[in-house]
Amino acid sequence: xxxxxxxxxxxxxxxxxxxxxxxxxxxxxxxxxxxxxxxxxxxxxxxxxxxxxxxxxxxxxxxxxxxxxxxxxxxxxxxxxxxxxxxxxxxxxxxxxxxxxxxxxxxxxxxxxxxxxxxxxxxxxxxxxxxxxxxxxxxxxxxxxxxxxxxxxxxxxxxxxxxxxxxxxxxxxxxxxxxxxxxxxxxxxxxxxxxxxxxxxxxxxxxxxxxxxxxxxxxxxxxxxxxxxxxxxxxxxxxxxxxxxxxxxxxxxxxxxxxxxxxxxxxxxxxxxxxxxxxxxxxxxxxxxxxxxxxxxxxxxxxxxxxxxxxxxxxxxxxxxxxxxxxxxxxxxxxxxxxxxxxxxxxxxxxxxxxx
Amino acid sequence: xxxxxxxxxxxxxxxxxxxxxxxxxxxxxxxxxxxxxxxxxxxxxxxxxxxxxxxxxxxxxxxxxxxxxxxxxxxxxxxxxxxxxxxxxxxxxxxxxxxxxxxxxxxxxxxxxxxxxxxxxxxxxxxxxxxxxxxxxxxxxxxxxxxxxxxxxxxxxxxxxxxxxxxxxxxxxxxxxxxxxxxxxxxxxxxxxxxxxxxxxxxxxxxxxxxxxxxxxxxxxxxxxxxxxxxxxxxxxxxxxxxxxxxxxxxxxxxxxxxxxxxxxxxxxxxxxxxxxxxxxxxxxxxxxxxxxxxxxxxxxxxxxxxxxxxxxxxxxxxxxxxxxxxxxxxxxxxxxxxxxxxxxxxxxxxxxxxx
Numbered sequence: 001x002x003x004x005x006x007x008x009x010x011x012x013x014x015x016x017x018x019x020x021x022x023x024x025x026x027x028x029x030x031x032x033x034x035x036x037x038x039x040x041x042x043x044x045x046x047x048x049x050x051x052x053x054x055x056x057x058x059x060x061x062x063x064x065x066x067x068x069x070x071x072x073x074x075x076x077x078x079x080x081x082x083x084x085x086x087x088x089x090x091x092x093x094x095x096x097x098x099x100x101x102x103x104x105x106x107x108x109x110x111x112x113x114x115x116x117x118x119x120x121x122x123x124x125x126x127x128x129x130x131x132x133x134x135x136x137x138x139x140x141x142x143x144x145x146x147x148x149x150x151x152x153x154x155x156x157x158x159x160x161x162x163x164x165x166x167x168x169x170x171x172x173x174x175x176x177x178x179x180x181x182x183x184x185x186x187x188x189x190x191x192x193x194x195x196x197x198x199x200x201x202x203x204x205x206x207x208x209x210x211x212x213x214x215x216x217x218x219x220x221x222x223x224x225x226x227x228x229x230x231x232x233x234x235x236x237x238x239x240x241x242x243x244x245x246x247x248x249x250x251x252x253x254x255x256x257x258x259x260x261x262x263x264x265x266x267x268x269x270x271x272x273x274x275x276x277x278x279x280x281x282x283x284x285x286x287x288x289x290x291x292x293x294x295x296x297x298x299x300x301x302x303x304x305x306x307x308x309x310x311x312x313x314x315x316x317x318x319x320x321x322x323x324x325x326x327x328x329x330x331x332x333x334x335x336x337x338x339x340x341x342x343x344x345x346x347x348x349x350x351x352x353x354x355x356x
Numbered sequence: 357x358x359x360x361x362x363x364x365x366x367x368x369x370x371x372x373x374x375x376x377x378x379x380x381x382x383x384x385x386x387x388x389x390x391x392x393x394x395x396x397x398x399x400x401x402x403x404x405x406x407x408x409x410x411x412x413x414x415x416x417x418x419x420x421x422x423x424x425x426x427x428x429x430x431x432x433x434x435x436x437x438x439x440x441x442x443x444x445x446x447x448x449x450x451x452x453x454x455x456x457x458x459x460x461x462x463x464x465x466x467x468x469x470x471x472x473x474x475x476x477x478x479x480x481x482x483x484x485x486x487x488x489x490x491x492x493x494x495x496x497x498x499x500x501x502x503x504x505x506x507x508x509x510x511x512x513x514x515x516x517x518x519x520x521x522x523x524x525x526x527x528x529x530x531x532x533x534x535x536x537x538x539x540x541x542x543x544x545x546x547x548x549x550x551x552x553x554x555x556x557x558x559x560x561x562x563x564x565x566x567x568x569x570x571x572x573x574x575x576x577x578x579x580x581x582x583x584x585x586x587x588x589x590x591x592x593x594x595x596x597x598x599x600x601x602x603x604x605x606x607x608x609x610x611x612x613x614x615x616x617x618x619x620x621x622x623x624x625x626x627x628x629x630x631x632x633x634x635x636x637x638x639x640x641x642x643x644x645x646x647x648x649x650x651x652x653x654x655x656x657x658x659x660x661x662x663x664x665x666x667x668x669x670x671x672x673x674x675x676x677x678x679x680x681x682x683x684x685x686x687x688x689x690x691x692x693x694x695x696x697x698x699x700x701x702x703x704x705x706x707x708x709x710x711x712x
Contacts, residue, residue, distance in 0.1 A: 196590030
C-alpha cells in the first residue's frame with residue numbers, strides 16, 4: 001500500500017534525496033567508499049559543503065553580508081546560541097507556542113527577556129498582533145511557523161530592532177526577504193534533510209556586539225571563520241541537504257514551492273471547512289500555517305476521533321495524529337509532500353463522512 | 357581496485373553498518389518509509405534508540421549509576437559541556453595534543469585550569485607521566501587517544517579526583533573500567549558511526565555539584581531525563597551506531613577487538629621498525645597508539661615522502677597522509693579495518709623499499 005507521509009518532522013523528503021543518499025551510502029562520488037567513511041576534508045566532501053552553501057544562498061536569494069552555517073545540535077541549541085551571541089542586556093520575544101516558549105526560557109539565562117505578546121491564553125491558536133517592541137531590545141525573536149499549533153507568520157515583519165527568526169518548519173516553503181533579518185535558523189528535518197543538522201543564516205555585522213565571552217563551539221564567529229568545518233560536520237545530513245537543494249532548484253525554487261504549498265493547503269483547509277465532521281483549530285484564516293494543518297473532530301463527532309485515526313492509518317496515512325497539546329489531527333504538508341497525498345487524505349475524510 | 361581505508365575520522369565502518377544503513381534509507385524496519393523521514397517518536401525509531409543504549413552499556417560493561425547519551429554537536433561541544441556541568445572553581449587537564457589543547461582552551465571559560473603536564477615540548481610524541489593532580493580539582497581531564505600524534509593512554513588511570521576522558525578515537529577498541537571515570541565522551545565517527553553524533557557516558561552522581569546556571573541543551577541532566585530525546589536526535593547516525601554495536605557484539609565484543617587491534621598494530625609497527633626507509637614518530641613503545649599509527653621517512657629518504665604517498669595511493673591506500681602537525685604518514689587502524697588492509701600497506705612499504 002502506498003504510504004502518505006504527513007509526519008511533522010522528521011518528515012517526508014524528496015525521492016531524489018532518498019535515492020541519492022542511499023547510493024552515496026554505498027559509493028560516494030565514485031570513490032568506492034561510503035559517504036559515511038570518507039574524511040570531511042577530502043575534496044569530494046569539501047565540494048558537497050561548498051555546493052550546499054552556494055545553493056542555499058542562491059535559492060533564498062541571500063544578500064551579501066550574510067553567511068550560512070550548517071551546525072550540529074538542532075534548532076534547540078540555537079535557543080541558547082542566539083542570546084549567547086546577540087543579547088547584551090535585553091531581548092524581546094513573541095510567544096506563539098511550545099518552541100517559542102522554549103526559546104524564551106533559554107534567553108532568560110542571558111539577560112532580561114520581554115515577552116511582547118503571547119497567544120497562550122487561547123492555546124496558541126492565533127498569532128498575536130499590535131504588540132510593541134522595546135526600542136532598546138538587542139533583538140526581537142519570532143517563530144515563523146508553529147509546527148505544533150499550526151499557525152504561521154507568513155510575511156517578513158518590519159520591526160524597529162534586529163529581527164531573529166526560527167524558521168525550522170517553513171524555511172524554503174516561500175521566498176523570504178532575508179535582508180529584514182539578522183539571524184534565521186532552524187533544524188533541517190522538515191524541508192531540507194534528515195535530523196542532525198541545523199542551518200543558521202547570520203548577518204555578519206550583527207555579531208561582535210556582546211560583552212560576554214562565548215565558548216568556541218557556541219560562537220557563530222567560529223563557524224563563519226571555518227566555513228562550518230571547525231569540527232567534523234554531520235556529513236550525511238549535509239549530503240542529503242544538498243540533494244534536496246538540487247531538487248528544489250530543479251522544481252523551480254521557492255516561488256514554485258510557495259505556489260504548490262498554498263494550493264495543497266487551500267485544498268485541505270477547504271475540505272476541513274466543508275466536511276461537517278471536522279473543524280480547523282486555527283480560527284483566523286491569515287494565521288493558518290501552510291505547512292502544518294491542524295484540525296479536530298467537530299463537537300458532535302468527538303467520539304469518532306480514534307475511529308477516524310485508525311481508518312486513515314488503514315488507508316496509508318502516516319503521522320496525522322495531532323500533537324498532545326492540541327489533540328485531533330495534524331497534516332504536515334512540507335515541500336516534498338505531493339498533492340496526491342493531500343487528495344488521498346481528502347478522499348479518506350470524505351469516505352469517513354459518508355460512512356457516518 | 358580494492359580500497360584500503362586508513363582515514364583518521366570519519367573513517368572505515370563495518371560493511372554490516374554500511375549495508376544496513378543504505379537499506380534503511382530506502383525502507384526502514386518494514387515501514388515502507390526512509391529512516392530519514394520517520395518521526396523519532398515512532399515506535400520503530402524508539403526501539404533503535406533503546407537498543408543502542410542497551411548494547412552500548414552491555415558492550416562496555418557500564419555499571420549502574422551511569423547513563424549513556426547520544427547528542428549532536430560532536431566531541432568539540434563536550435569541550436565546553438564538561439566544564440559547564442562539572443567545574444565549580446578548578447579543573448586539571450593533561451595536555452597530550454591538539455584536541456587536549458582545545459579542551460583546555462574551553463575550560464578556561466569556566467574557571468581555573470591547571471595543566472598538570474604537557475608533551476608539547478616534543479611535539480606531543482609521548483604521554484607525560486609522574487605529574488601531580490591538585491587534590492582540590494573538580495576533575496582531571498585526559499584525552500586517551502591522540503589521533504593526530506599517535507599516542508595513547510592504554511590503561512584506566514587511578515587518580516585522586518573525578519576522571520573525565522575524551523575517548524573519541526579509541527572507544528570500543530579495548531575493555532575499559534568505566535567505574536574509574538565520571539564522564540567519558542567522544543565523537544562517534546571513528547569506531548561507531550558516521551559523524552553527527554557524540555556519545556557521553558556520565559556518572560549521575562557526578563552532576564548537580566556546580567553553582568552556575570546551565571542552559572537546557574548544555575545540561576547533561578536534560579538529556580538524562582529525556583533519554584537523549586529532549587530534542588530531535590540525529591536519527592541516521594544513531595541508526596548506524598546501532599548497526600556497529602550489533603556487529604561488534606557478533607564479532608566477540610571489545611575483548612576480541614582489543615586482540616585484533618593489537619595484532620594489527622604490532623604487525624605495522626614491526627614493519628616500520630624493520631623497514632630501513634621508515635621510522636615511527638612515537639618513541640616510547642608503551643605510548644604508541646593502537647588506533648593511529650604515525651610514521652615518517654627516515655632522514656636519508658626524506659625526499660621520497662611524496663613519491664611513497666603517491667605509490668601507496670596507486671595501490672589503493674586511502675587516507676594515509678599524516679596530519680600537517682606531524683607530517684609523513686598516519687595509518688588509522690580502527691575496529692572495522694580488516695587485517696588484510698594492514699597487510700596490503702605492509703606489502704606496499706616493502707615493495708617501495710625494494711624499488712629503492
